[in-house]
Amino acid sequence: MTEVVIAGIGQTEVGELWDIGLRELAFDAISEAVKDSGGLRPQSLFVGNMLAPNLSNQAHLGALLADYAGLVGIEAVTLEAAGASGGAALREGYMAIASGMVDVALVVGVEKFTDKIGSDVEAALATAGDADFEAVQGMTPTGQAAMLMKRYMHEHHVPADGFAGFALTAHTNAVGNKYAMFRKAIKPGTYSKAEKVSEPLNMFDIAPTADGAAAVILTRRDLLPKDFAYPLVKIAGSASSADTLALHDRKDLLYFEAAQLSAGKAMKKAGIILDQISFFEYHDMFSIYGALALEAVGFAIHGQGWKLAGDGAIGLKGRIPCATQGGLKARGFPGGATGVYQAVEAAAQLRGQAGMNQIANAKYGLIQSMGGPASTVISHILEVSE
Amino acid sequence: MTEVVIAGIGQTEVGELWDIGLRELAFDAISEAVKDSGGLRPQSLFVGNMLAPNLSNQAHLGALLADYAGLVGIEAVTLEAAGASGGAALREGYMAIASGMVDVALVVGVEKFTDKIGSDVEAALATAGDADFEAVQGMTPTGQAAMLMKRYMHEHHVPADGFAGFALTAHTNAVGNKYAMFRKAIKPGTYSKAEKVSEPLNMFDIAPTADGAAAVILTRRDLLPKDFAYPLVKIAGSASSADTLALHDRKDLLYFEAAQLSAGKAMKKAGIILDQISFFEYHDMFSIYGALALEAVGFAIHGQGWKLAGDGAIGLKGRIPCATQGGLKARGFPGGATGVYQAVEAAAQLRGQAGMNQIANAKYGLIQSMGGPASTVISHILEVSE
Numbered sequence: 001m002t003e004v005v006i007a008g009i010g011q012t013e014v015g016e017l018w019d020i021g022l023r024e025l026a027f028d029a030i031s032e033a034v035k036d037s038g039g040l041r042p043q044s045l046f047v048g049n050m051l052a053p054n055l056s057n058q059a060h061l062g063a064l065l066a067d068y069a070g071l072v073g074i075e076a077v078t079l080e081a082a083g084a085s086g087g088a089a090l091r092e093g094y095m096a097i098a099s100g101m102v103d104v105a106l107v108v109g110v111e112k113f114t115d116k117i118g119s120d121v122e123a124a125l126a127t128a129g130d131a132d133f134e135a136v137q138g139m140t141p142t143g144q145a146a147m148l149m150k151r152y153m154h155e156h157h158v159p160a161d162g163f164a165g166f167a168l169t170a171h172t173n174a175v176g177n178k179y180a181m182f183r184k185a186i187k188p189g190t191y192s193k194a195e196k197v198s199e200p201l202n203m204f205d206i207a208p209t210a211d212g213a214a215a216v217i218l219t220r221r222d223l224l225p226k227d228f229a230y231p232l233v234k235i236a237g238s239a240s241s242a243d244t245l246a247l248h249d250r251k252d253l254l255y256f257e258a259a260q261l262s263a264g265k266a267m268k269k270a271g272i273i274l275d276q277i278s279f280f281e282y283h284d285m286f287s288i289y290g291a292l293a294l295e296a297v298g299f300a301i302h303g304q305g306w307k308l309a310g311d312g313a314i315g316l317k318g319r320i321p322c323a324t325q326g327g328l329k330a331r332g333f334p335g336g337a338t339g340v341y342q343a344v345e346a347a348a349q350l351r352g353q354a355g356m357n358q359i360a361n362a363k364y365g366l367i368q369s370m371g372g373p374a375s376t377v378i379s380h381i382l383e384v385s386e
Numbered sequence: 387m388t389e390v391v392i393a394g395i396g397q398t399e400v401g402e403l404w405d406i407g408l409r410e411l412a413f414d415a416i417s418e419a420v421k422d423s424g425g426l427r428p429q430s431l432f433v434g435n436m437l438a439p440n441l442s443n444q445a446h447l448g449a450l451l452a453d454y455a456g457l458v459g460i461e462a463v464t465l466e467a468a469g470a471s472g473g474a475a476l477r478e479g480y481m482a483i484a485s486g487m488v489d490v491a492l493v494v495g496v497e498k499f500t501d502k503i504g505s506d507v508e509a510a511l512a513t514a515g516d517a518d519f520e521a522v523q524g525m526t527p528t529g530q531a532a533m534l535m536k537r538y539m540h541e542h543h544v545p546a547d548g549f550a551g552f553a554l555t556a557h558t559n560a561v562g563n564k565y566a567m568f569r570k571a572i573k574p575g576t577y578s579k580a581e582k583v584s585e586p587l588n589m590f591d592i593a594p595t596a597d598g599a600a601a602v603i604l605t606r607r608d609l610l611p612k613d614f615a616y617p618l619v620k621i622a623g624s625a626s627s628a629d630t631l632a633l634h635d636r637k638d639l640l641y642f643e644a645a646q647l648s649a650g651k652a653m654k655k656a657g658i659i660l661d662q663i664s665f666f667e668y669h670d671m672f673s674i675y676g677a678l679a680l681e682a683v684g685f686a687i688h689g690q691g692w693k694l695a696g697d698g699a700i701g702l703k704g705r706i707p708c709a710t711q712g713g714l715k716a717r718g719f720p721g722g723a724t725g726v727y728q729a730v731e732a733a734a735q736l737r738g739q740a741g742m743n744q745i746a747n748a749k750y751g752l753i754q755s756m757g758g759p760a761s762t763v764i765s766h767i768l769e770v771s772e
Contacts, residue, residue, distance in 0.1 A: 001486065021518065045628075053439055053466075058517040060468040063628040063761040067635065073647055075626035076762065077474045078466040080439075082446040088463045092478060099485030131444035132407065240461035242431075242449040249453065261459055375449040376462065 004097045004235045006382070007104075007224055008037025008217035009344040014181045014332035016114040017211040022056050023068045025213045026110040030069050033106070033215035038225040040217055042106035044096050045069075045076040048089030049109070050336035054124045055116050065108065075102075082128035083285060085109065086214070086339025087240070087369020087378030093218045094238045094380070103223055109340030110213040121209050128372045130246040142206060144247055144373050145286035146198035152254055152288055153200060156303035160200075164191040165309025166287035167204040167329055173316065174326025176356040177345075181210050181332030205287040207327070212334030214341040230351045236364070237270030237381035239263075245375045254303075256289075256374035259296035263366060263379045270364070270381040274298050277381075278362040279321040279349060280314075281342040283370035284328045290314075293368060294322075321359050324349060339369030339378065350384035390483045390621045392768070393490075393610055394423025394603035395730040400567045400718035402500040403597040408442050409454045411599045412496040416455050419492070419601035424611040426603050428492035430482050431455075431462040434475030435495070436722035440510045441502050451494065461488075468514030469671060471495065472600070472725025473626070473755020473764030479604045480624045480766070489609055495726030496599040507595050514758045516632040528592060530633055530759050531672035532584035538640055538674060539586060542689040546586075550577040551695025552673035553590040553715055559702065560712025562742040563731075567596050567718030591673040593713075598720030600727040616737045622750070623656030623767035625649075631761045640689075642675075642760035645682035649752060649765045656750070656767040660684050663767075664748040665707040665735060666700075667728040669756035670714045676700075679754060680708075707745050710735060725755030725764065736770035 010032025012025055020028075026047075034040065045066050053059040062076030079088035086109035096102035113121050122142065126135040129144065152158065167186065174180035186204065194202040221232070241262035244250055267273065280297070284290040291305035299320050300308050308314050314322040325331055325345040328338060346365035348354050365382045396418025398411055406414075412433075420426065431452050439445040448462030465474035472495035482488035499507050508528065512521040515530065538544065553572065560566035572590065580588040607618070627648040630636055653659065666683065670676040677691035685706050686694050694700050700708040711717055711731040714724060732751035734740050748770070755764045 023518075044626075050445065051439070053437070053513050056517060057513050057521060059436065059466060059513040060515075060631060060757055060761060062467050063757065064516065064631050066628040067630045072629055073627055073644070076467070076628040077477075077626065080445060080464040080466055081448050081462070091463075092481075095478075095481050095485050095487060098487065099481050101481060101484065127439050127443050127445040129446075130450065131442060132409075135443060240430075240463065241459055242452040242462040243458055244453045245446060245450050258459070371446055371449065375446060 001098050002100050003221045004094050004218055005221050005224060006216050006233045006347045007040055007219045008033040009347050010036060011179050011214040011341060011344045012212055013179045014210045014212035014334055018114065022052060022058060022110060022112045023064060025112065025211065026065045026108050027068055029213035029215040030106060030108055033217050037217040038228065040104045040219060042071065042104045042217065043074050044102045044105045045071060045074060046089040046092045046105060046107045047078040048086035048336040048340055049078055050080060050082055050085045050111060051124045052112065056112055081376040082371030083283065083335065084339060084369040084371035084376040084378050085336030090339055090343050090380060091238050091240055091378055094235050097218050097220060103219060105218045106215060107218065107340055108213060108215040109337030111335030111337045112211045113209040113335060114211050133246050142198050142201065145288055146201045148253060148373060149200050149288040155254065158306055161192050162306050163205055163287040163309065164188055166284060166290045167191055169309060169314050170284065170323045170327040170329035173324055173357055174330030177325040177331060180326040180330055181208060182330045201286065207285045207329045207333035210332035210334045212332060212337050214337050214344045216340060216343050232385040233347045233350045234383055234385065235380055236383040237266035239265030239269065240378040243375050245372055247373060254292060256292045256296035258374045258377040259293050259368060262377045263297045263368065266379040266381050270383065272364055272381065277364050277366045279324050279359050279365050281346055281365065281367040282322055283368055284323055285333055316357060316359060324357055324359060342367035342369060346382045350382055388484050388486050389607045390480050390604055391607050391610060392602050392619045392733045393426055393605045394419040395733050396422060397565050397600040397727060397730045398598055399565045400596045400598035400720055404500065408438060408444060408496060408498045409450060411498065411597065412451045412494050413454055415599035415601040416492060416494055419603050423603040424614065426490045426605060428457065428490045428603065429460050430488045430491045431457060431460060432475040432478045432491060432493045433464040434472035434722040434726055435464055435497060436466060436468055436471045437497065437510045442498055467762040468757030469669065469721065470725060470755040470757035470762040470764050471722030476725055476729050476766060477624050477626055477764055480621050483604050483606060489605060491604045492601060493604065493726060494599060494601040495723030497721030497723045498597045499595040499721060500597050519632050528584050528587065531674055532587045534639060534759060535586050535674040541640065544692055547578050548692050549591055549673040549695065550574055552670060552676045553577055555695060555700050556670065556709045556713040556715035559710055559743055560716030563711040563717060566712040566716055567594060568716045587672065593671045593715045593719035596718035596720045598718060598723050600723050600730045602726060602729050618771040619733045619736045620769055620771065621766055622769040623652035625651030626764040629761050631758055633759060640678065642678045642682035644760045644763040645679050645754060648763045649683045649754065652765040652767050656769065658750055658767065663750050663752045665710050665745055665751050667732055667751065667753040668708055669754055670709055671719055702743060702745060710743055710745060728753040728755060732768045736768055
């Protein structure tokens, strides 16, 4: 199968970007990625977006963004898998190149949340859950996460501040990421004193909804410009797996099975084992998701994932660095753009462009894009060639 | 590249299906398709849907429908390109098989429009247009089509009933399709006397929004069951092309450039010329779309597409049969399911299962899934092997 390489990356800052619209936001990331690729011209555009039809009354982003980027005539389509929409777009781009059907693919994730008030956004986010059996009862993603965290703390005897390390790590790393929403480290005491949002979740257990756009250009190795300036990053593995939307349909509430399945398949395709992974960009929309993802992928045994956050194992110099640019918690959670941010950040790590957040000798990065509580999990292994 | 074959087809009736929910509707089509394939088990599910997040408060259909179909763990994602969402899902399924990454793919299109009142649906459909420059002014798809039709009639001196043949043909063909919404032929006088909806469009120029679901199972030729019961239908060509959303951004209002581009590319991949196409399933959401699609693909010269509807050329025994199972106009327009209905209907034609609507010696079918006024056009060539 054709080798799929990342030829260009681009991203906008993440935050409350009230002075810029959806198409302009996407365009900024696209033009940065195209420039970074040395000017490759895509034949296909895959958009990751979750809620523009709801929050901006704008569906049909494929054609809209292709036009706005001066690419009328190319293939363009939107991928949606709730919070995993960005990962889904990346995977379709990967498939298009790997199949040999497309020479150059543009993947862009874009989301505009903050034009609406918080309760509208929360209601829109609840469309990621089971509308007929969960949302109709008032259940939201935050409500789901609170139940998971409470059960986890009960079963595994986690102390009150047991999850603090996830937020502390994310905020520490975001300081070095100029695109991050919250570039400010926090202290353990800040976490402890934070207000509860939905008990036991406090505001530092929850990633902030935000606006943002990120883009990557994918191509085959032989189509790269001759003077390509960076160490070569390729997508060595890609896999996607689905689980139930509703928590009451799960056999085991505290087992993110789709995270295990998709990571396992992606590693198999890449021909690597867990120990070879240099860093892990997980989908820490809630700190409990971080713990459960670490366990599902195999970095911790069942019930022990939370301890990796407390003992420094997920720090930049730890055993398995996570959220190396701030993660969802501190870089911010721009919905369907998130999975593409992960790809951009991982590619920067592997190229050696991560500045003060650089992980030494990073060779393989695992990125995991998640919709709902691991209802959709899309995993990619990025690899830098010697 | 791997040969992609249609191993199974399934569909529900199209109409106002108030007694059945979104997931049950999709399931009915899926189970029919799986049964038709001899029980193949998909590893990937590609959903075509346009408005469930808006109209049913349900995003994340991939994981939802995979779970409901007993397929937890597989890949599952939704494709959105407004009215072309079904074609987009079909194309991703095609790509997944052609790349060799997936052995068996399930493509399902599903839409549930009629739980909401018409004005809500029209507002939701307007998200397919340019929200910031068209919809905000009150522009809807019907308004766009009225402007196109008026301009077309003016430029090409089309008489008042010049478009009648599109509706007459569609309704005539729907009589023989047990899944169609309107199984009733209409007379020329019925068209002439019909109320105007948005001048010059009357109600017979507009396809009815409807509920429905359709599904196909795709696989490689060598994975078909040994006792596969039908003539073999393969996807010989696939292409997708985007144009502007807003009409005011077009160079030529009356030229569906993306329809030409995607059909041309799909034919090139299939290695055929226009004359070899046995029938054309166009996206006749409005009769003017039918005329412009016939011209764009090359069946009529600029300004003359409407005449094919009047002189019998698009009838079942005509030069280029269109809407052979009733098209959007009379089978009904179930949003993002429409493109998958086209694939199911074309496969049935090529297998010789079209009953009283059977076209003799059909060898190649062109199906065209469209979002907005040809803002996204996804074309597939289906071919039956000897």
